[in-house]
Amino acid sequence: MPGLSEFELIETLLKPLAVNAPGAFALADDAAIMPEPLEGHVLVITKDALAVGSHMLFDDPPGDMARKALRVNLSDLASMGASPVGFFMALCIGRDTKDRFLKEFISGLAEDVDRFSIPLMGGDIIRQDGPFIVTITAVGSVKREDVLRRSHAEPGDSLWVSGTVGDGALGLLSARGQLGTLSARSQAFLSNRYRVPQPRVETGLFLAGLVSACTDVSDGLLADVDHICKASGVGCRIEQDAIPLSPAAKEVVQSNKGLWQTILTGGDDYELAFAVPAARGAAITDLMRTGPIQLTRIGIFEPGSGTTLVRADGVGVHWEQLGFQHE
Amino acid sequence: MPGLSEFELIETLLKPLAVNAPGAFALADDAAIMPEPLEGHVLVITKDALAVGSHMLFDDPPGDMARKALRVNLSDLASMGASPVGFFMALCIGRDTKDRFLKEFISGLAEDVDRFSIPLMGGDIIRQDGPFIVTITAVGSVKREDVLRRSHAEPGDSLWVSGTVGDGALGLLSARGQLGTLSARSQAFLSNRYRVPQPRVETGLFLAGLVSACTDVSDGLLADVDHICKASGVGCRIEQDAIPLSPAAKEVVQSNKGLWQTILTGGDDYELAFAVPAARGAAITDLMRTGPIQLTRIGIFEPGSGTTLVRADGVGVHWEQLGFQHE
Numbered sequence: 219m220p221g222l223s224e225f226e227l228i229e230t231l232l233k234p235l236a237v238n239a240p241g242a243f244a245l246a247d248d249a250a251i252m253p254e255p256l257e258g259h260v261l262v263i264t265k266d267a268l269a270v271g272s273h274m275l276f277d278d279p280p281g282d283m284a285r286k287a288l289r290v291n292l293s294d295l296a297s298m299g300a301s302p303v304g305f306f307m308a309l310c311i312g313r314d315t316k317d318r319f320l321k322e323f324i325s326g327l328a329e330d331v332d333r334f335s336i337p338l339m340g341g342d343i344i345r346q347d348g349p350f351i352v353t354i355t356a357v358g359s360v361k362r363e364d365v366l367r368r369s370h371a372e373p374g375d376s377l378w379v380s381g382t383v384g385d386g387a388l389g390l391l392s393a394r395g396q397l398g399t400l401s402a403r404s405q406a407f408l409s410n411r412y413r414v415p416q417p418r419v420e421t422g423l424f425l426a427g428l429v430s431a432c433t434d435v436s437d438g439l440l441a442d443v444d445h446i447c448k449a450s451g452v453g454c455r456i457e458q459d460a461i462p463l464s465p466a467a468k469e470v471v472q473s474n475k476g477l478w479q480t481i482l483t484g485g486d487d488y489e490l491a492f493a494v495p496a497a498r499g500a501a502i503t504d505l506m507r508t509g510p511i512q513l514t515r516i517g518i519f520e521p522g523s524g525t526t527l528v529r530a531d532g533v534g535v536h537w538e539q540l541g542f543q544h545e
Numbered sequence: 546m547p548g549l550s551e552f553e554l555i556e557t558l559l560k561p562l563a564v565n566a567p568g569a570f571a572l573a574d575d576a577a578i579m580p581e582p583l584e585g586h587v588l589v590i591t592k593d594a595l596a597v598g599s600h601m602l603f604d605d606p607p608g609d610m611a612r613k614a615l616r617v618n619l620s621d622l623a624s625m626g627a628s629p630v631g632f633f634m635a636l637c638i639g640r641d642t643k644d645r646f647l648k649e650f651i652s653g654l655a656e657d658v659d660r661f662s663i664p665l666m667g668g669d670i671i672r673q674d675g676p677f678i679v680t681i682t683a684v685g686s687v688k689r690e691d692v693l694r695r696s697h698a699e700p701g702d703s704l705w706v707s708g709t710v711g712d713g714a715l716g717l718l719s720a721r722g723q724l725g726t727l728s729a730r731s732q733a734f735l736s737n738r739y740r741v742p743q744p745r746v747e748t749g750l751f752l753a754g755l756v757s758a759c760t761d762v763s764d765g766l767l768a769d770v771d772h773i774c775k776a777s778g779v780g781c782r783i784e785q786d787a788i789p790l791s792p793a794a795k796e797v798v799q800s801n802k803g804l805w806q807t808i809l810t811g812g813d814d815y816e817l818a819f820a821v822p823a824a825r826g827a828a829i830t831d832l833m834r835t836g837p838i839q840l841t842r843i844g845i846f847e848p849g850s851g852t853t854l855v856r857a858d859g860v861g862v863h864w865e866q867l868g869f870q871h872e
Contacts, residue, residue: 249591264576267635269673308594308680346596348675355682
């Protein structure tokens with residue numbers, strides 16, 4: 219058991235993360251009181267768990283682990299069009315967790331608490347006989363009529379995605395040393411994309427009330443677009459050539475076309491995938507030109523069900539050509 | 546890895562727990578939308594984590610583990626005077642977790658979802674290489690001016706406690722077979738008190754707006770009363786003889802006086818400890834006569850700091866007499 223007591227952890231390291239939340243009572247009560255939502259706003263809540271060895275690698279920097287744990291939750295808030303309000307955290311300290319790990323973890327977390335203006339409002343610390351696990355519950359606020367759901371895409375809406383796709387899953391391969399022939403620069407870029415996602419909070423706020431459906435790319439582009447299709451009762455054609463790849467991902471598929479499977483199904487991108495009605499195309503194009511992040515039109519929703527991958531000429535891509543079978 | 550996929554777990558077992566929460570979207574979106582609080586109400590949120598081997602015993606019935614995980618959170622809501630709104634759960638499935646365990650766990654959870662009218666609104670399922678861990682985030686609602694805090698006890702307020710104290714910690718000893726000479730009936734009673742806490746939700750709702758401070762007895766009576774003292778800037782004298790013990794706990798201390806230490810510091814009782822201003826004494830006495838649960842006056846807050854244990858004649862009890870040292 220590390221030398222840091224639960225009391226020291228809370229008093230010294232965690233309490234400073236709660237100063238901007240009056241309702242957190244300096245982490246010294248049984249529960250926190252949420253601030254009253256703005257007129258016409260609702261609170262949205264999401265919860266994610268991450269374990270070392272499963273969602274983070276044993277030798278990832280602890281500060282990056284903390285940022286990832288918070289950011290995957292922020293990505294969920296972004297995909298609802300919500301702005302961050304506060305978060306709750308359970309630290310499940312494992313059998314091998316060192317004091318130094320905890321200090322670096324919380325120090326990394328503190329940076330993101332500032333960066334995303336999201337105070338810690340409560341939680342729990344336990345010790346257990348497994349790997350280090352962190353679960354975070356994030357609370358956001360969004361105007362009731364602007365909430366982004368997965369369920370309102372219509373045939374004719376176009377499918378857009380923020381940023382570049384596939385970097386997260388390729389980054390995991392890179393961090394594991396499985397992309398040995400790749401340039402060091404690309405390796406570093408991809409690993410970092412895996413370790414420290416960039417939740418698209420600003421973009422989500424802009425899209426709120428503007429697009430018809432939205433989700434974040436966490437399970438893999440095809441699976442996540444399929445979630446929109448299922449929830450909306452539509453199908454979707456995705457143009458493979460339109461999918462935005464980072465220079466590093468392009469370098470990867472140039473040498474190994476089979477890794478398109480990883481790009482399309484690997485997940486961990488934390489970009490936003492969203493459905494844009496024709497009437498809203500101009501607003502999105504404006505945002506594409508002036509906004510903080512690249513937005514790319516990659517497909518179109520249609521009557522029916524399921525996600526189809528096509529070439530620019532509309533011909534369907536068989537999964538076998540990509541070296542894998544569609545599940 | 547168990548045969549149940551995450552999809553099956555959610556679709557078959559968890560989705561039914563979400564039917565009464567429209568904002569949970571059948572667990573099929575990135576986050577849940579909280580219902581708008583009633584006029585003048587605020588949402589309160591608490592989060593607790595429990596691991597098998599640490600907070601639950603390996604051979605506890607899985608359904609009881611689920612009930613305990615939910616109920617310790619309900620107890621936190623009760624101590625704020627809040628009524629349950631919904632909860633979020635992260636299931637961290639361990640290396641040895643079996644399908645049957647998960648089914649029984651969720652089946653036990655389902656019973657309490659009904660009993661306490663608290664729907665599941667979201668969460669996460671992960672697999673990891675340690676013991677089974679569950680973290681729950683519970684959301685409650687309470688009238689803004691009625692929120693119970695730890696911080697408003699005044700000198701002269703009396704200290705009350707619901708139910709009986711010490712059963713939880715003695716129950717852990719019993720469940721571990723460490724109270725061998727105790728009658729089977731008392732063993733069963735105490736073990737059950739450890740495994741399945743009774744959160745005092747109704748009592749908390751009644752106390753809201755009536756008492757000056759409240760907390761739940763989770764860390765141990767002395768520690769939890771001390772939390773009120775610290776938060777309120779007061780001291781407290783507790784009359785040892787007034788502390789309500791169950792018949793089983795009485796049987797325990799009759800044969801081993803040293804176990805008073807366990808009763809006073811062991812925790813896991815999930816009763817409410819609260820401060821009653823003199824003017825509110827009559828209302829509490831009424832509740833004591835007609836309410837669902839025994840309420841007992843066990844002490845008085847006073848100027849100063851710290852918690853003192855005294856006999857009925859006011860003479861201080863030295864910790865050494867109880868066989869332990871006060872931390």
